Amino acid sequence: MTSPVHYKTAWEDPGTRRAWRRTAMFRCAAALGCVPAFFAWLFAVVMTPVWLLVLWMPVLFAGIWYALLAVAGAASLTGIRRVLRVYPWQAGLAEVRSKKNGSTQFLVPDPERPEKTVGLEYGGGIGTGRHFWVRAVQSGQVTAAWFAGDPRYVGVVATPGPRNLLRIAQREATDWRMSPRKRGVSPDARARARAAGARVGEN
Incomplete structure (x- = not known):
């Protein structure tokens, strides 16, 4: 298999x-x-x-x-489906930790500069405290995750299996009021992120 x-x-x-x-x-x-x-x-x-x-x-x-x-x-x-149709799973790539504000942070290596990590967050708002990715990380049950996507734009995290799918994104990749990220990203990476549903700006 x-x-x-x-x-x-x-x-x-x-x-x-x-x-x-x-x-x-x-x-x-x-x-x-x-x-x-x-x-x-x-x-x-x-x-x-x-x-x-x-x-x-x-x-x-x-x-x-x-x-x-x-x-x-x-x-x-x-x-979620759109991201999964573009990117492969990367097992154990994302480091997961809980932040003081109650949110969960996912640290993923930059695809073009693996020595550096890019952080994405989920939670921290009213009503998100009981979500799996907040509870499991706070309790220490989960410390790493599978990741599919580009952490500079958008991605999906999961526990091994995969299970507990969650879409996470940089704010500038989804919020039209902010300028999308362009610096330090290759044209191919931007094209893939656009196919996954992220805002990447004009070429």
């Missing part, structure tokens, strides 16, 4: 496609689960005294925030 890291792209690996489908089912279920949760909240409001609204409103606001996170997670599925 061919190892996932030996395929030309991560998406060619059957195990990776299965992992993506599992991720898709979980995230879509989480997003759709927000609908009955809202009706349950509405039922509770109707069936309890009016003065209890002071308690139910914070629950609504928290629910809305978690619903937005769930929808964002489902929306990222296309981005």
Whole structure:
């Protein structure tokens, strides 16, 4: 059996496609689960005294925030697949550590200057503290990860298998208000990053 890291792209690996489908089912279920949760909240409001609204409103606001996170997670599925269709897996390449602000940092060697590392972060916001990549890294359960992508732009991390797929990106690679990175990146690397869905600027 061919190892996932030996395929030309991560998406060619059957195990990776299965992992993506599992991720898709979980995230879509989480997003759709927000609908009955809202009706349950509405039922509770109707069936309890009016003065209890002071308690139910914070629950609504928290629910809305978690619903937005769930929808964002489902929306990222296309981005994950796009990265996996361009780049291969690199096993154990990414060093993982927890930061003081509660986020998880992934340190990956620069593709064109391997002696240097590039950092990407996930988490640190309200509602992200229970995410696998935050909990597992804080507890010391995970210290390294598989990586597919270009850390200067965008990538996908996973635990060996692969499992627990997560898309991570540099802010300038996704935020149109910022200038995309050009310096120190070869034309071929920029073309691949663009194919993976990153903003790389004009040639």
